[in-house]
Amino acid sequence: MSKRIDFQVDPENYRHWRVDYEGDVAKLYMDVDEKGGLFDGYELKLNSYDLGVDIELSDIVQRMRFEHPEVKAIVLQSGKERVFCAGANIRMLGGAAHSHKVNFCKFTNETRNTFEAAGQESGQHYICAVRGACAGGGYELALACDHIILADDGSSNVALPEVPLLAVLPGTGGLTRVTDKRKVRRDRADVFCSIEEGVKGKRAAEWNLVDEVVANSRFDETIAERAKEFAARSTRAAASEGVKLTPLKRTFNDNGVTYSTIEVDIEREKGLVTITIKGPDGDAPASIDAIAAEGADAWILRAARELDDAILHLRLNELELGTWVIRSQGDPAAVLAHEKVVTDNADHWLANEILLYWKRVLKRLDVTSRSLVALVEPGSCFAGVLAEVLFAVDRSYMAEGDFEGDNRHVAAITLSDNNFGRFPMANDLTRLQTRFLGEPGKVDEAKGRIGETLEAYDANELGLVTYCFDDIDWEDEVRIFLEERTSFSPDAMTGMEANLRFPGPETMETRIFGRLTAWQNWIFQRPNAVGENGALQRYGTGVRGDYDMRRV
Amino acid sequence: MLDLINVAYDTQIPNNVGLSSDKRVLKALEKWHPGYINWWNDLGPDGFQESLVYLRTAVSVDPKGWAKFDYVKMPEYRWGILLAPQAEGRTIPCGEHVGQPAWQEVPGEYRNMLKRLIVIQGDTEPASVEQQRHLGKTAPSLYDMRNLFQVNVEEGRHLWAMVYLLQKYFGADGREEADDLLRRTSGSEEAPRMLGAFNEATPDWLSFFMFTYFTDRDGKMQLESLAQSGFDPLSRTCRFMLTEEAHHMFVGETGVGRVIQATCEAMKEAGIDDPYDIEKVRALGVIDLPTIQKKLNLHYSLSLDLFGSEVSTNAANAFNAGIKGRYQEAKIDDDHQLHSDTYPVIQLKDGKIVWEDVPALSAINMRLRDDYVRDASGGVKRWNATIEKTGVQFEMKMPHQGFYRHIGVFADANVDPDGAIISKEEWDAKKDEWLPTKADGDFIQSLMKPVWEPGKFASWIAPPRVGIDNKPGDFEYVKLHMA
Numbered sequence A: 001m002s003k004r005i006d007f008q009v010d011p012e013n014y015r016h017w018r019v020d021y022e023g024d025v026a027k028l029y030m031d032v033d034e035k036g037g038l039f040d041g042y043e044l045k046l047n048s049y050d051l052g053v054d055i056e057l058s059d060i061v062q063r064m065r066f067e068h069p070e071v072k073a074i075v076l077q078s079g080k081e082r083v084f085c086a087g088a089n090i091r092m093l094g095g096a097a098h099s100h101k102v103n104f105c106k107f108t109n110e111t112r113n114t115f116e117a118a119g120q121e122s123g124q125h126y127i128c129a130v131r132g133a134c135a136g137g138g139y140e141l142a143l144a145c146d147h148i149i150l151a152d153d154g155s156s157n158v159a160l161p162e163v164p165l166l167a168v169l170p171g172t173g174g175l176t177r178v179t180d181k182r183k184v185r186r187d188r189a190d191v192f193c194s195i196e197e198g199v200k201g202k203r204a205a206e207w208n209l210v211d212e213v214v215a216n217s218r219f220d221e222t223i224a225e226r227a228k229e230f231a232a233r234s235t236r237a238a239a240s241e242g243v244k245l246t247p248l249k250r251t252f253n254d255n256g257v258t259y260s261t262i263e264v265d266i267e268r269e270k271g272l273v274t275i276t277i278k279g280p281d282g283d284a285p286a287s288i289d290a291i292a293a294e295g296a297d298a299w300i301l302r303a304a305r306e307l308d309d310a311i312l313h314l315r316l317n318e319l320e321l322g323t324w325v326i327r328s329q330g331d332p333a334a335v336l337a338h339e340k341v342v343t344d345n346a347d348h349w350l351a352n353e354i355l356l357y358w359k360r361v362l363k364r365l366d367v368t369s370r371s372l373v374a375l376v377e378p379g380s381c382f383a384g385v386l387a388e389v390l391f392a393v394d395r396s397y398m399a400e401g402d403f404e405g406d407n408r409h410v411a412a413i414t415l416s417d418n419n420f421g422r423f424p425m426a427n428d429l430t431r432l433q434t435r436f437l438g439e440p441g442k443v444d445e446a447k448g449r450i451g452e453t454l455e456a457y458d459a460n461e462l463g464l465v466t467y468c469f470d471d472i473d474w475e476d477e478v479r480i481f482l483e484e485r486t487s488f489s490p491d492a493m494t495g496m497e498a499n500l501r502f503p504g505p506e507t508m509e510t511r512i513f514g515r516l517t518a519w520q521n522w523i524f525q526r527p528n529a530v531g532e533n534g535a536l537q538r539y540g541t542g543v544r545g546d547y548d549m550r551r552v
Numbered sequence B: 001m002l003d004l005i006n007v008a009y010d011t012q013i014p015n016n017v018g019l020s021s022d023k024r025v026l027k028a029l030e031k032w033h034p035g036y037i038n039w040w041n042d043l044g045p046d047g048f049q050e051s052l053v054y055l056r057t058a059v060s061v062d063p064k065g066w067a068k069f070d071y072v073k074m075p076e077y078r079w080g081i082l083l084a085p086q087a088e089g090r091t092i093p094c095g096e097h098v099g100q101p102a103w104q105e106v107p108g109e110y111r112n113m114l115k116r117l118i119v120i121q122g123d124t125e126p127a128s129v130e131q132q133r134h135l136g137k138t139a140p141s142l143y144d145m146r147n148l149f150q151v152n153v154e155e156g157r158h159l160w161a162m163v164y165l166l167q168k169y170f171g172a173d174g175r176e177e178a179d180d181l182l183r184r185t186s187g188s189e190e191a192p193r194m195l196g197a198f199n200e201a202t203p204d205w206l207s208f209f210m211f212t213y214f215t216d217r218d219g220k221m222q223l224e225s226l227a228q229s230g231f232d233p234l235s236r237t238c239r240f241m242l243t244e245e246a247h248h249m250f251v252g253e254t255g256v257g258r259v260i261q262a263t264c265e266a267m268k269e270a271g272i273d274d275p276y277d278i279e280k281v282r283a284l285g286v287i288d289l290p291t292i293q294k295k296l297n298l299h300y301s302l303s304l305d306l307f308g309s310e311v312s313t314n315a316a317n318a319f320n321a322g323i324k325g326r327y328q329e330a331k332i333d334d335d336h337q338l339h340s341d342t343y344p345v346i347q348l349k350d351g352k353i354v355w356e357d358v359p360a361l362s363a364i365n366m367r368l369r370d371d372y373v374r375d376a377s378g379g380v381k382r383w384n385a386t387i388e389k390t391g392v393q394f395e396m397k398m399p400h401q402g403f404y405r406h407i408g409v410f411a412d413a414n415v416d417p418d419g420a421i422i423s424k425e426e427w428d429a430k431k432d433e434w435l436p437t438k439a440d441g442d443f444i445q446s447l448m449k450p451v452w453e454p455g456k457f458a459s460w461i462a463p464p465r466v467g468i469d470n471k472p473g474d475f476e477y478v479k480l481h482m483a
């Protein structure tokens, strides 16, 4: 897989999706181009998808929020006759490296979460209208919607055939949403997940696998009615014009990527990458309208988009860079000023979307299977939303006091209100609450220090960083730590970090990223699925998987 | 002792499966029966339910004398459940279980796959009855009307056969599927039949003959491969259905043949040599040969679509599981497992038609389609012999398998009847030369006038050489009862 997977797509050139905008309702059609696979060796038949299809979907969902703020209900439908979606392409999965499968599932999970949250968070409700076969990942797409309508035509159905057909799990939230979101009785869920042909008609509604089944003749009418109802129910703030998400300005080279606010520096032989976030230049926009006028150029939106793209690029394309060092440079006061315009206008649709976007980018960081390290150095700007990065990483190192010959400002951290509720993690706690699970008093203590310039001594006292080192020790300590970190087994690191990052309560989201994903990734390693004679490898040959019948 | 050859009439449902002692299935079937009769009355032949039709009814599965002819009102037809006799020591003919004793009960691991195959097959049976329900009114003779109804009641019986399997072997799910077979309807917006060709209208009798020749023949090939199933009850069911299916092929082949014959004879009599002098030929009250060729093109290509994708996972799974074999599996000289065999499959590569060897297991559909093409070419040869005998210069041809296809490798390509890949523009410009136009349909429709006097035939179709059940030419095959 030498070709670079690009997460930026031009909406003029979607190959697999079509969107019709009709006032406050958008119609989203999945119409996958069979020949449009991201890689060779498979055809995307029956509206099956690969990462490329999902990248477009993710782009649509994102643009829906920013470029089409007038939209309040989105109807997800198939653009093909007699099939809704057959799920992730099996030949693609069969041929893909383990790492690609895992990254693919993670990204699709993130996209499902994004449009699932859109209804509640920002009043864009996704309604799924299923006609034809809706299987596996197809049903998982539906499950993430706020409402599922199924045509009662004697053949349209919903199914999770992964277990009987492929010996893997419906791992893009399927199992979890069936029980946690739709609250299907566990024995019925057991039946449903074991039958290849799924469930159709009345029973699908009876078991709550869908919200309603409607006669074919009433299908379009019902869709239109529901779309209207959801649009009417939407809490979305009024908006006239959207903000165009213009193409990112970035240059790739052998040693990294340069964005306008992010610098990615690769040290390949060390297995390291440094991501430097640059704070805003110049004064903060005077008002939210000024931000709207700046559009995608506004620092606070631009930085989120660029960081998001950098994360995805490194995750998918740079597998051997196992440790990410995150730095920042800039004026903390400027970061806070830019952030404040948005926070003060949080009920404005655009401000809301920008804050929600940061929430998603930070969550993307949370579930990134790389060792994440932050360096708080002189001249850095870990303030407000950027300070949140410090609580997402596995370890943070802070420079203490003046550094010889360095005239930048002394390393400091500044908290804002946003660190105390604006950006919850998947476990529904803030990162600080999660950090101080055993000492809740520390959260209040930190809260009392909002707006203060917290240098190393204070930051350390407050427990906001892992270690502080002065000019004398800094370089060596950081180097030794990174050398040690990059020498560990990447598997053990991934497992350890994923476990340590999410203490506290479980939510549907943590269960999807934790329990379901971990089981799926285990199965993805097992010969019963991926061995030469496993079900996934043999899919399509007509020969069944050969299973080692010992339970583990 | 159970008599498994002769049909038992001791239940409402004639059968040779000992239904009277199988209370559970009997109850299920009896519950299903009224819905079936309603379906037949609502969607079966329109306007002839009270007429007495000279039909054959299966009374035995003995190949020497399995049917009895008599007048019967169609709704009172004794649709029965008939399985070919069980072959002693039959083994699974193909796939990973080859050589093991055939299954008498559904193997749990293949339950869903089997059920799906039976449901798809079952869905086609009533579909054609629905598609043909208006044809009685324009029958070109009582002989043809009777043949139509014979085909219809037997398709009804085939539905019974599939429903029996669903109810006997697939529990509550099977009963639900059996109900859904009556719920889906050909061409319905609400709940269409499962396969495309079975939702197309059969607007006229030439379409009917083409349908029975080409589309029923797909049914025959499917039944042939299901007759090779390792699930013995399915195999036995399909084996018996095939004996009835032969008549459907016969109706199609002789039907088209007689239309051709009428055309050629009329041309000769009128001294027309040029088969393309369409207006003159049509003026004779017969269907010109080029239009017949267009109808052939259409029905042949729609039927090829029924075989599904050339390379198919489902077909491979079914073969390997041993629940669906190849055409005449037992006569094929190989290991019947196909683990390392290949089969040439037609492909479209960079705008060229090429043949590529692919694993034989995944090419099961392609192979069955090849067998179909061979099987279907026989009748076409005989039609051409008919033409030749009259001295008319014309030859019927089966178009290239890429022509006018909607499923498989040619779905997105424009291919002419000779197999040349052409541009969309060329296709649009020429397609009316290859496929029936609205005007062609209107012309055929104009000929569709009923001829119901015993022994008389419409101008556009020749009488058959021999009658059904060796009846004389003026035999009253249908005693009409018009309300």
Ligand SMILES: [Fe+2]
Residues within 6 Å of the ligand: B125, B154, B155, B158, B219, B245
């Ligand atoms: Fe049939």
Ligand SMILES: [Fe+2]
Residues within 6 Å of the ligand: B155, B216, B219, B245, B248
């Ligand atoms: Fe038939």
